[in-house]
Each structure stands twice: as structure tokens, then as C-alpha cells.
Amino acid sequence: MRALPRILTLGAILSLGLLFVLPLWRITLTAPQYPEGVVMLIWLNRLSGQLDLINGLNHYIGMRPIREENFPEFSFMPWLIGGLILLGILAVVVNRRWLYATWLALFAALTIVGLADFYRWGYEYGHNLDPNAPIKVPGMAYQPPLIGSKQLLNFTAYSYPDAGGCIAFGSFLLVAATFTGECIVARRRGKACTAHIVREAAPVA
Amino acid sequence: MTTRTLLRSAMWLVPASVLVVILALSGCPGPKxxxxxxxxxxxxxxxxxQYDEFYGFFSGGFSGQVTVYGLPSGRLFKIIxxxxxxxxxxxxxxxxxxxxLMTSHGFIPWDDAHHPELxxxxxxPDGRWLFVNANNTPRVARIDLRTFETVEILEIPNSAGNHSSPFVTQNTEYVVAGTRFSVPIPQQDVPIRGENFRGTLNFxxxxxxxxxxxxxxxILVPGYDYDLAHAGKGPSHGWVFFTxxxxEQAHTLLEVNASKxxxxxxxxxxxxxxxEYLAQxxxxxxxxxxxxxxxDERKHMATSERLTKVRVLIPSECPGLIYYLPTPKSPHGVDVDPTGEYIVAGGKLATVIPVHSFSKMLKAIENRDFDTVIDGIPVLRYDAVLAGEVQNPGLGPLHTEFDGKGYAYTSCFVSSEIVKWKLGTWEVVDRIPTYYSIGHLLIPGGDSRKPWGKYVVALNKITKDxxxxxxxxxxxxxxxxxxxxEKMRLLLDFPTLGEPHYAQAIPAEILMKNSLKVYPLQENQHPYAVKTxxxxxxxxxxxxxxxYMTALRSHFRPDNIEGIQVGDRVYFHxxxxxxxxxxxxxxxxxxANTAEILIMPGQTKTLVWEPKKPGVYPFYCTDFCSALHQEMQxxxxxxxxxxxxPxxxxTGQE
Incomplete structure (x- = not known):
């Protein structure tokens, strides 16, 4: 990679550090009685927002209480992201195309697995209901949407990435775009865009 | 009768029917x-x-409460x-x-609340607290405007009829309280016709x-009836004026004997x-x-302290502490204009509204322009302190508020109207009837240095039809x-609760942002609170x-209790x-021989119950809290x- 794309890539990778201080995902519930909305935030290593209130409301439909300690993911997600950042830095330092590609592939895999896991938890909480719940609606499940909005009885559930999630997507897209761009430039110069081509013409100072 | 005469008679009907139509259109003569x-x-x-522009705080008078209205809609939000x-x-x-509600006379479940003061x-007005006075058993209360709850009540000793209260000084340094019904001080068993009644002006x-x-x-003062008050502001900051x-110091048939x-x-x-005198x-x-x-908002509990000492200043020993400004005729309200220069009196039996000048008052004091001295209190010469008189204002002028644009608005009880007049020229520029018999009136911030002069609200005593x-x-x-x-215009007429005397209003934006939503459970220090x-x-x-009971949608814990005995005193915390x-x-x-309790989020309250007969007694949630509220029992x-x-x-054990 040339200097500018390489710096861009480094910046994108380092911005993942913000995931440690910004929430990844936001679930908002609104209802006629809750025009102000009830919010739950998902971070790398914890949950925040009006959890007690959400659990209090959920007990009517027999949903298990959402508690941080139920999610083993919170214990290793920071390590995964930390590792991803380190690997990214390594890729920029070594500046080898195959390493960038590996990083992108890993990040993509991690995102897909993460979303799948999120879906699985949503399914689990939404379907695995207490048979003694006060409110039972035949055929009704309360799985929140993976992304987007969905009507669940009187509540509308909104599920969208929060600041951290947006940064992660942005970071991925930026690195992917830079990487692709560099490949195209390299191809135009008559070099094959293959992983074994190691260094670009312009070394980083 | 010929056709011709018929026609001629019919001709008369034309002007007659026109007259009828005109009368019908203009309305019958009579009260308009x-x-x-x-x-x-x-x-x-x-x-x-959407929200109202102002909060209005209306005293409840004999309801002993304060009501909170939105203005301009007149919608009732809360009874405090x-x-x-x-x-x-x-x-x-x-x-x-x-x-x-404890006093030196024991527990008192009622009083007569007259004047809310921000x-x-x-x-x-800064929107922090609202003070209100109790007229019957002299007290002053403070309401916290974050919670809209009464948080403090102070009894006033050596007083009776705490009417000239609770007006505040410019930075709320003091709230004042003066005696309306002079009494023996200290209280003693003497003939009513004695001459030794006195009053106090309390700071x-x-x-x-x-x-x-x-x-x-x-301040121990002669036994007159100290009726209303307002503090000076700007140049007159540092002074308080009491009507x-x-x-005459009559003790009987005051309507005649006190009007002489x-x-x-x-x-x-x-x-x-x-x-200064206190420091000396x-x-x-x-x-x-x-x-x-x-x-205590964190303990969710009030405590009483019984106090036994008070510091008293005697005017004859403290020259320059107090002066009397002669004012016609049994004055009621006393209101200081936004500049702090004019002191307007509502001489309720007078034919004019007298306005005193603060700067002339200072000059008269400096020149010792005194008529006489009563118990060490110099009486200034009326003409030496008078700024002007509003002529023919209306009958029974009581109270004045200001719009901040150079105009004053005075309520006239007897002629049942609000009279608008100009400060400085003292000319009446407009008047509007009220329905009926207006007492106080309010302009948002109308007794302050910066009125929000958009509306005036008449507080009427009689509604009849x-x-x-x-x-x-x-x-x-x-x-x-x-x-x-230029002209006052009636917009809305709405019923009020109790008998509002004074009321005050403040822009909603000042209060809204501070209004508490829930009491934080973690800060609850009630000795019988349970947090999980x-x-x-x-x-x-x-x-x-x-x-030690908890309430959470939609059940109490515990909700089944056995082993209570007749004669027990059961505290449900x-x-x-x-x-x-x-x-x-x-x-x-x-x-239960008591009222229900309503417990706000994060709060602890106690209901005391003394069951008298064996049996099984249901309890339940009285506030429709949730879809399963009916099951909360x-x-x-x-x-x-x-x-x-045993x-x-x-809870929940079958």
C-alpha cells in the first residue's frame, strides 16, 4: 500500500478502540404509555439502560430477566476486538496484502458470527417463555428484530447499531475500500493483485 | 272595516316590527x-x-392547599x-x-392558606421554592418546586392571624409574617377589652x-391588624412594607369600630x-x-423540633427600624412597583389609590417630617411621602400587580373590576369587569422586578350564575x-378549588427542567425501606x-401474612x-381507620392498622398501575x- 491509503487503514483500525467506550447496539422500545422510549444499550463487555424496567415489563409475558451475567460473550468480546486491533496494526506495519486480506476476512467472520449470536439470543429470549406467564398470546413470540423495527404487542421494538456499531461498520468498509482501491491501482500498473505481492512502490516513511 | 283602513293599520305594523327587530338584535336593556x-x-x-406557557400556583384558602394550574389554558395539574x-x-x-402538621397546640389537620410566594x-422569581402562609394558626410552609411537595412548616410564635405573609425580600433573604389579629404578647388570661394587645412583624x-x-x-409593634406586605426592590431593597x-384597636364590631x-x-x-441592631x-x-x-426527601420522613426562644426587637429601643406612612382608609394590599420606587396601597374603603414614593419617604425621614410618634415609631407626614393618588379608580381597591411596561392593575372588590392605570401620571386608562367580586389578581412575575406582562388573572370570590x-x-x-x-381583553373563565386568595405564576421553562421524575431508590434512607x-x-x-413490604408491578411482597393478632398495631411500610x-x-x-397511601416510585410510606376483629382482611393497590393492577392484592x-x-x-407460595 502507498502512504495515504496505509494511514487511512491505520486510522480505521485504531478507531475500533472507540468500541471500548461507546455502545455497540441500541434496542429502543416505545409504547403508547412510553412515548419517551425505554432503552437498552449493548456494549463490548456489558449492558446498560433501563434493564430493571424492561425486565419488569417482560415478566408479564414470561420472558427471562435479561442479566449481564447470562452472557459469556461479555467476558471475551473485548479480547477479540483487542486482538483484531493488534492484528490490524501488525498488517499496517508489515504492509502485506495477504495480511490485510486476512484481517478483513477475520473481521467479516467476527461480525457475521456476532450477529448470528445476537439473533440466537433474541430467539432464545423471545421464544423460551415461562408457561406460567400472566399474559399468554397464542402463537406470539417476542423476538426483537435483528436490525430494524417490529411490533411486539403494545411495544414497537427498534434495533439498530449505536455509535460503536456504526464505527465498526465504518472501519470495516473503509479498510475494505482502501484495500480494493489499492488492488485496482496495482492491477492498472500491470501487477497482479495477489496476496504474494509484498510491497508497493512507495514505502512509508 | 274597509280594505283601506285594514291597509292603513297594517302600515303601522311596519315601523313597529322594525322596532321589535332592532330591540331583539341589540338585546333587552339590563345588565350586560x-x-x-x-x-x-x-x-x-x-x-x-402541548404545554402551557406558565405554571400558576393558586392558594386554596380554606382548603389549606395550593393548586397548580397551567396558563393560559386554566387546566388543573396538581393539588399540593x-x-x-x-x-x-x-x-x-x-x-x-x-x-x-405539628404545632405548639398539637396536631392540626387544617388551616387557611392565603398567599403563595415564589x-x-x-x-x-427563580423557581426554587414556593412559600405559603397559614392564617389561622400562624405558620409558613415551603414547597420544593422540584417535587411539588411540602417540605417544611415553621410555626410563628407571638402571633395570631398570620395574614401579612409570606412575602419575600429581593434575594429571598427573608420571608415575612405579620400579626393580623393582635393579641396579648406573651399570651395571658386578660379581659378582651384590655388595651395591651400587640402584634409582631416576623422575619x-x-x-x-x-x-x-x-x-x-x-419586631414588637402596636396592636393593629397587620394585613399584607411586600418587600422593597432595587433602590428600596432592604425594606419591607406592611399595611x-x-x-383604632377595636376588639368588637370591627366593621364599624375599625373603620372610623x-x-x-x-x-x-x-x-x-x-x-445591625441584632449584631449589636x-x-x-x-x-x-x-x-x-x-x-427529609431522602428519609421520606418529616421530623418536628420544638423551639423555645425568639429574638425580639422593640422599636422604641431601635431608632430608624420602623416608620409609619399614613394611608387612607383601612388599607389592604401593599404592592411595590418593578422599579422599587412606588409603594401602592389598596385603601379598601378609600376613594383613591394612594401611591407613596420611596425616595420621598427617605427624604421625609432625613428631614424628620413626622406627624407624631407612636410607641417609638415615627409617623411620617402623608403629603411628605405621597407620590400621587389615582382618582376614581373604582370601589374597594384591594391589590395591585404590574406589567413591567409602566402600568399597574388594581383589583376593585366592590365595583368588581380590574382598573389599569399609569404609574407616574396616575391616570386610569382602562377597566374591565370581573365576575364577580375580585380579590387578588396575578400577573406572572407581577410583584417582581421583571414581570412577564402577558396576562392578568382575576381571582373572584363569587360566581353565582x-x-x-x-x-x-x-x-x-x-x-x-x-x-x-391597549385594551384588556377577557379570554377565559375557569373554576378554582377552595378559595384562592393570592396566586403567582412563572414561565414553565424555568420549572419543567427541574421537575423530579422518580425518587432514586438507591438514595432511599427511610429506616423501614426495602430495596429488593x-x-x-x-x-x-x-x-x-x-x-417491610415492596410494591412492584403487579404484586406486593409479602402478599399473604398470618399470625397477626387482635390488638396488634401493624405498620405496613x-x-x-x-x-x-x-x-x-x-x-x-x-x-383501616386511616387514609390510603400513595407511594411514588422509589418512595417508602407507612399505613398503620389496628385490626379489631379476627378474620381475613384483603389489601390491594389503589392506583391503577398496570394491566394486572386488579390482581395486585x-x-x-x-x-x-x-x-x-405462628x-x-x-408471596407466590401455594
């Missing part, structure tokens, strides 16, 4: 009532879900119990709130951070001078007996009048049973575990005294 016209409805219409018990939420019934900073110091009140000093009537003199007084008190130790420490009651009749007892009313134009359902329990101490906005829970149990089993039924409790 103004109706709101033009765009009045849209001016006071607040679309659903202050001096009267309120079975609706347990105020004055629970052990937590009963201390607030705290001020730099002469402008209550307000802590600028906490708002906590303390009776700083009393008084009954300088041409002039009574406005007492001008220099409280900065009073502070020129006060007498009198024994007194009075209560100071404070509600204005609303659907409800038997002999009718409501009082308020009338909202637009004062943005697991801690709910029942403990017996001899005949006392303490139920209910903590509302919700931390969700607008989710109170209520609690009531069959046969439980049972207590009461057994005969000495039973062997004390057990639980």
Missing part, C-alpha cells in the same frame, strides 16, 4: 356581561400533548396538600407526614442553599437596620413555644385577561408488627420499587389475642 370574543378561544387553546390533610395520598395521615433571586431567614427557614427576629388597619379613622398606616421596616445585641430573648417541621349551578355551595373562579394590547423484593419481611416487636416515571402504587386494607389473617398461629408470610 362581557363575553370572550374574536380569537379568544385560540389564544387559550393548548393542543393535546400543605396545611390540610389529604386522604388522597395519605398526607397528614402517615407517620412520615404527621410531624409536618422565591426570588435578584428580584425575579424568617431562608438558607440560600437548602431553603431551610429560621425565625431570625420579631395595617384597625389602628381617615387614615391607618403602612409600616416601613428597615431590615438591614434590624440586622439590642434584642430581647423571649421565651416562646413553636414548632419547626422539616421533611357563571357556571352550572351546584346547590348553595358554588366554586370560586379565575378569569384570564389578555394585557398585551428479597428483603421483604415481617417482624414482630411485642404488640407492634412491622411489615410499603416501598415502591419502581424506577419508572408515573408509576405510583397505592395501598389500602379493609377496616393480598390477605392478612387476624387471629384472636394469644393465638398459637407469624408467617410470603
Amino acid at each position: 356581561q362581557a363575553v370572550a370574543t374574536g380569537d379568544a378561544a385560540s389564544r387559550v387553546y393548548i393542543p393535546p400533548g 396538600p400543605v396545611f390540610s390533610v389529604n386522604p388522597e395520598n395519605g398526607y397528614g395521615y402517615t407517620p412520615e407526614t404527621q410531624p409536618l 422565591s426570588q433571586t435578584d428580584g425575579v 424568617i431567614k431562608v438558607d440560600p442553599q437548602s431553603g431551610r427557614m429560621e425565625l431570625a427576629f420579631q 395595617c388597619y384597625n389602628s 379613622r381617615d387614615k391607618d398606616f403602612i409600616a416601613a421596616v428597615n431590615w438591614k437596620k434590624a440586622e 445585641g439590642k434584642y430581647h430573648e423571649m421565651t416562646a413555644d413553636y414548632f419547626h417541621n422539616i421533611y 357563571r357556571y352550572l349551578p351546584t346547590g348553595p355551595e358554588l366554586v370560586q373562579s379565575a378569569q384570564l385577561i389578555d394585557i398585551t394590547g 423484593p428479597e428483603q421483604a419481611r415481617v417482624e414482630r416487636k411485642g404488640n407492634e408488627v412491622h411489615v 410499603v416501598t415502591n420499587l419502581e424506577q419508572d416515571w408515573d408509576i405510583p402504587h397505592g395501598f389500602a386494607i379493609l377496616g 393480598g390477605y392478612v389473617r387476624v387471629s384472636p389475642r394469644g393465638t398459637n398461629v 407469624l408467617t408470610y410470603g
Whole structure:
């Protein structure tokens, strides 16, 4: 990679550090009685927002209480992201195309697995209901949407990435775009865009 | 009769019928009532879900409460119990709130609340606290405008009829309280016709951070009826003006005997001078007996302290402390204009509105322009202090508020109107009828340095035919009048609760942002609070049973209790575990000789129950909290005294 794309890539990778201080995902519930909305935030290593209130409301439909300690993911997600950042830095330092590609592939895999896991938890909480719940609606499940909005009885559930999630997507897209761009430039110069081509013409100072 | 004569008679019908039509269109002669016209409805219409521009705080008079209205819509938002018990939420019934209503005469469930007064900073309402006076058993209360709850009540010793109260100084340094019904001081068993009645003018110091009140000093004054008050501002900051009537000192048939003199007084008190005398130790420490009651928001509980001493200043020993300004004729209101220069008196039996000049008053004091001296109080010469008189204002002028644009608005009780006049020229420029018999009136910030002069609200004593009749007892009313134009314009007429005397209003934006939504559960320091359902329990101490109960949608913990005995005194200490906005829970149990309790989120309140007969007694949530509110119920089993039924409790165990 040339200097500018390489710096861009480094910046994108380092911005993942913000995931440690910004929430990844936001679930908002609104209802006629809750025009102000009830919010739950998902971070790398914890949950925040009006959890007690959400659990209090959920007990009517027999949903298990959402508690941080139920999610083993919170214990290793920071390590995964930390590792991803380190690997990214390594890729920029070594500046080898195959390493960038590996990083992108890993990040993509991690995102897909993460979303799948999120879906699985949503399914689990939404379907695995207490048979003694006060409110039972035949055929009704309360799985929140993976992304987007969905009507669940009187509540509308909104599920969208929060600041951290947006940064992660942005970071991925930026690195992917830079990487692709560099490949195209390299191809135009008559070099094959293959992983074994190691260094670009312009070394980083 | 020929056709011709028929026609001729018919001709007469034409002008006659025209006359009938004209009369019908113009209305029959008789009393005319103004109706709101033009765009009045849209001016006071607040679309659903939108907010009013002002909070209005109306005293409840004989209801002992303060009501909170939105202006301009006239919608009622809250009734704040202050001096009267309120079975609706347990105020004055629970052990937590009963201390607030303690006095040197014991527990008093009622009083007559007259004048709400917003705290001020730099002469402008700051939205921190609302003070209100109790007229019957002299007290001053403080309401916290974060919670809209009464948080402090201070009894005023050596006083009776606490009417000239609780007006504040420019930075709420002091709240004042003066005696309307002079009495022997100290109280003693003497003939009513004695000459030795006196009054006190009280200065209550307000802590600028906490708002906590303390009776700083009393000034012992001749036994007139000190009726109303207002503090100076700007140049007159440092002074407070009290009207008084009954300088005749009549003890009987006052309507005649207290109306004899041409002039009574406005007492001008220099409280900065009073502070100097206090610092010099020129006060007498009198024994007194009075209560100071404070509600602790974190403990959700009030405590009473009985105080025994008060510092008294005597005018004859403190030159320059107080002067009398002669004022015609049994003056009622005294109102200081936004500049602080003019002191307007409502001489309720006078044919003019006298306006005193603060700067002329200072000059008269400097020149010792005195008529006489009463008990060490110099009486200034009327002409030396008078700025001007408003001629022919209306009958029975009572109170004046200001719009900040150079105009004053005076309520006239007898002629039932508001009179608008110009400061400086003293000319009447407009008048508008009120329905009927207006007492006080309010302009938002109208007694401050910076009025929000958009509306004036008339507070009427009599409504008669204005609303659907409800038997002999009718409501009082308020009338909202637009004062943005040259002519006053009636916009809205709405009923009020109790008998509002004074009222004040403040822009909503000042208060809204500070309004508390829930009490943080983690900060709850009530000695019987339980913060998690697991801690709910029942403990017996001899005949006392303490139920540490939690309320959370939609159940109580515990909700089944056995082992209570006839003769037990059962304390249900209910903590509302919700931390969700607008989710109170209520609690009531069959046969309890007390009011229900309404518990706000994060709060703990106690209901005391003494079951008298064996049986099983249901209790339930009284506030519709959730879809399963009807299921929020439980049972207590009461057994005969000495039973062997063990004390057990639980929730959800079949």
C-alpha cells in the first residue's frame, strides 16, 4: 500500500478502540404509555439502560430477566476486538496484502458470527417463555428484530447499531475500500493483485 | 272595516316590527356581561400533548392547599396538600407526614392558606421554592418546586392571624409574617377589652442553599391588624412594607369600630437596620413555644423540633427600624412597583389609590417630617411621602400587580373590576369587569422586578350564575385577561378549588427542567425501606408488627401474612420499587381507620392498622398501575389475642 491509503487503514483500525467506550447496539422500545422510549444499550463487555424496567415489563409475558451475567460473550468480546486491533496494526506495519486480506476476512467472520449470536439470543429470549406467564398470546413470540423495527404487542421494538456499531461498520468498509482501491491501482500498473505481492512502490516513511 | 283602513293599520305594523327587530338584535336593556370574543378561544387553546406557557400556583384558602394550574389554558395539574390533610395520598395521615402538621397546640389537620410566594433571586422569581402562609394558626410552609411537595412548616410564635405573609425580600433573604389579629404578647388570661394587645412583624431567614427557614427576629409593634406586605426592590431593597388597619384597636364590631379613622398606616421596616441592631445585641430573648417541621426527601420522613426562644426587637429601643406612612382608609394590599420606587396601597374603603414614593419617604425621614410618634415609631407626614393618588379608580381597591411596561392593575372588590392605570401620571386608562367580586389578581412575575406582562388573572370570590349551578355551595373562579394590547381583553373563565386568595405564576421553562421524575431508590434512607423484593419481611416487636413490604408491578411482597393478632398495631411500610416515571402504587386494607397511601416510585410510606376483629382482611393497590393492577392484592389473617398461629408470610407460595 502507498502512504495515504496505509494511514487511512491505520486510522480505521485504531478507531475500533472507540468500541471500548461507546455502545455497540441500541434496542429502543416505545409504547403508547412510553412515548419517551425505554432503552437498552449493548456494549463490548456489558449492558446498560433501563434493564430493571424492561425486565419488569417482560415478566408479564414470561420472558427471562435479561442479566449481564447470562452472557459469556461479555467476558471475551473485548479480547477479540483487542486482538483484531493488534492484528490490524501488525498488517499496517508489515504492509502485506495477504495480511490485510486476512484481517478483513477475520473481521467479516467476527461480525457475521456476532450477529448470528445476537439473533440466537433474541430467539432464545423471545421464544423460551415461562408457561406460567400472566399474559399468554397464542402463537406470539417476542423476538426483537435483528436490525430494524417490529411490533411486539403494545411495544414497537427498534434495533439498530449505536455509535460503536456504526464505527465498526465504518472501519470495516473503509479498510475494505482502501484495500480494493489499492488492488485496482496495482492491477492498472500491470501487477497482479495477489496476496504474494509484498510491497508497493512507495514505502512509508 | 274597509280594505283601506285594514291597509292603513297594517302600515303601522311596519315601523313597529322594525322596532321589535332592532330591540331583539341589540338585546333587552339590563345588565350586560362581557363575553370572550374574536380569537379568544385560540389564544387559550393548548393542543393535546402541548404545554402551557406558565405554571400558576393558586392558594386554596380554606382548603389549606395550593393548586397548580397551567396558563393560559386554566387546566388543573396538581393539588399540593400543605396545611390540610389529604386522604388522597395519605398526607397528614402517615407517620412520615404527621410531624409536618405539628404545632405548639398539637396536631392540626387544617388551616387557611392565603398567599403563595415564589422565591426570588435578584428580584425575579427563580423557581426554587414556593412559600405559603397559614392564617389561622400562624405558620409558613415551603414547597420544593422540584417535587411539588411540602417540605417544611415553621410555626410563628407571638402571633395570631398570620395574614401579612409570606412575602419575600429581593434575594429571598427573608420571608415575612405579620400579626393580623393582635393579641396579648406573651399570651395571658386578660379581659378582651384590655388595651395591651400587640402584634409582631416576623422575619424568617431562608438558607440560600437548602431553603431551610429560621425565625431570625420579631419586631414588637402596636396592636393593629397587620394585613399584607411586600418587600422593597432595587433602590428600596432592604425594606419591607406592611399595611395595617384597625389602628383604632377595636376588639368588637370591627366593621364599624375599625373603620372610623381617615387614615391607618403602612409600616416601613428597615431590615438591614434590624440586622445591625441584632449584631449589636439590642434584642430581647423571649421565651416562646413553636414548632419547626422539616421533611427529609431522602428519609421520606418529616421530623418536628420544638423551639423555645425568639429574638425580639422593640422599636422604641431601635431608632430608624420602623416608620409609619399614613394611608387612607383601612388599607389592604401593599404592592411595590418593578422599579422599587412606588409603594401602592389598596385603601379598601378609600376613594383613591394612594401611591407613596420611596425616595420621598427617605427624604421625609432625613428631614424628620413626622406627624407624631407612636410607641417609638415615627409617623411620617402623608403629603411628605405621597407620590400621587389615582382618582376614581373604582370601589374597594384591594391589590395591585404590574406589567413591567409602566402600568399597574388594581383589583376593585366592590365595583368588581380590574382598573389599569399609569404609574407616574396616575391616570386610569382602562377597566374591565370581573365576575364577580375580585380579590387578588396575578400577573406572572407581577410583584417582581421583571414581570412577564402577558396576562392578568382575576381571582373572584363569587360566581353565582357563571357556571352550572351546584346547590348553595358554588366554586370560586379565575378569569384570564389578555394585557398585551391597549385594551384588556377577557379570554377565559375557569373554576378554582377552595378559595384562592393570592396566586403567582412563572414561565414553565424555568420549572419543567427541574421537575423530579422518580425518587432514586438507591438514595432511599427511610429506616423501614426495602430495596429488593428479597428483603421483604415481617417482624414482630411485642404488640407492634412491622411489615417491610415492596410494591412492584403487579404484586406486593409479602402478599399473604398470618399470625397477626387482635390488638396488634401493624405498620405496613410499603416501598415502591419502581424506577419508572408515573408509576405510583397505592395501598389500602379493609377496616383501616386511616387514609390510603400513595407511594411514588422509589418512595417508602407507612399505613398503620389496628385490626379489631379476627378474620381475613384483603389489601390491594389503589392506583391503577398496570394491566394486572386488579390482581395486585393480598390477605392478612387476624387471629384472636394469644393465638398459637405462628407469624408467617410470603408471596407466590401455594
